Amino acid sequence: MNYSDKVMDHFSNPRNVGEIKDADGIGEVGNPKCGDIMKMYIKVADDRIIDVKFKTFGCGAAIATSSMATELIKGKTIKEALNLTNKAVMEALDGLPPVKVHCSVLAEQAIKSAIADYYQRQGLDPEVFVGEILEHCDAHHGGCCACESINEK
């Protein structure tokens, strides 16, 4: 697996690992069957993400994309965070091997999921702001066998 130096850096020294006890929004995406779960915690003040933490079960790319995604949204407005694409996360990491692209999709979805939770807690319909979240295996383009069987059910 040919990981860029940036991926290795964010894997070896992941930024923003942990939990936020009094988080304003918590999002979790992924599936243990597929081998990756990302959980994101956000703290919001004046429509701005003032703190973000993550916990990830997954491969090197899953940890690195989580780390980079949190760095990219920290201090940003919610609107800006919602505009973060998986492509931007990948570019910031100097690219990902093709089989790892789904990790960046998961990172994007984890942020959206945390923001959706934030809106929910505000009593607002998250779908209006965030749109549909690919919570599980849909993020795996093509999916894995385990996911496909879940989706079929």
Next chain:
Amino acid sequence: MKKIIYFDNAATTNVTPKVLESMLPFYKDNFGNPSSIYSLGRDAYKAIDKAREDIAKCIGADKNEIYFTSGGSESDNWAIKGVAYTLAKTGKNHIITSKIEHHAVLHTVEALFKEGFEVTYLDVDSDGLVSPESLKNAIREDTALVSIIYANNEIGTIQDIDALAEVCKDRGVISHTDAVQAVGHVPINVKKQGIDLLSISGHKFHGPKGVGALYIKKGIKLGNLIEGGAQENGRRAGTENVAGIVGLSVALQDACDNMAKRNEQLIKMREVLIEELSKIDRSRLNGHRTKRLAGNVNMCFEGIEGESLLLMLDAAGICASSGSACTSGSLDPSHVLLAIGLPHEVAHGSLRLSLSDINTPEEVEYALSVIPSIVDKLRSMSPLWERIISKGK
């Protein structure tokens, strides 16, 4: 430079100085083509002839039953396709194999399946063993071939090949075994064990890469895979890899001569690793507790993913392997770990350490000083681990 600890000897091994020395003349002065008539060619032919004889002795075969190939994958392909195509003409188009084969076997039978052959994949028990009874029940009138891996490359489980071969013999079915991980590591005598076809790969016992052999019992008919010149008795064309063949034979002889002593040392190190790693909370050993390769340790650690573990071990100077999906480039974890009944999420967190005689007890000690803290570190950032322990309370 930081010292590298190589615990991935099931992937490949280093060529020993003795093996390398034995090979060099055939790249330099004795570079002749074994098919040539002059003495330079005849010398190369003699070297191959001797290698064939030495290899045959190591596995209890006759010299003219050893055919050189480019390695384990070619041997597997040749054995399976060769028998399948030959016996298909007699109406036999059913192949039996197991769910824990190497991809060289699995993908070969899958390719045959697409061509219209029927395939039965035998289940294994939680230790990875195929039961002779299940094989007996699976054999049909139209069964052409049974191919069962001798020792599994991932979990190290050694099959009761004698019993499986006997079932085949009783029913008149040809038996093949992918013995790539077994040759040079466990005592093999193809005649006594009743094996018809057996695949060998050079680089799993300190021989060179790109060379292997197929044992074909006298009288077994199988078509050619590679057509061309008259090499290998007209059954496998291509100018022989003379240096590789010599290296293969020297390495195999060394492996067989020192097997008992080496395995005793390896088992000592293996047992320390298994015992200590089993102390990690929610860990498990994969594969049979005793019927396993002397140098194989395969563990699962719940709540973490194998590739992350390997990358962290690499940072600590340790080369290891995993049945994790992420290391294979697919999203599914190892088919072997799934076949022994592990749930996907557990199979993702596997670690294979495979030792050889280049490893030392000091290296084992070092690995044991770093693995538990790496597992802890990954678990501390894993939401899956969080889930597991909250359920456990």
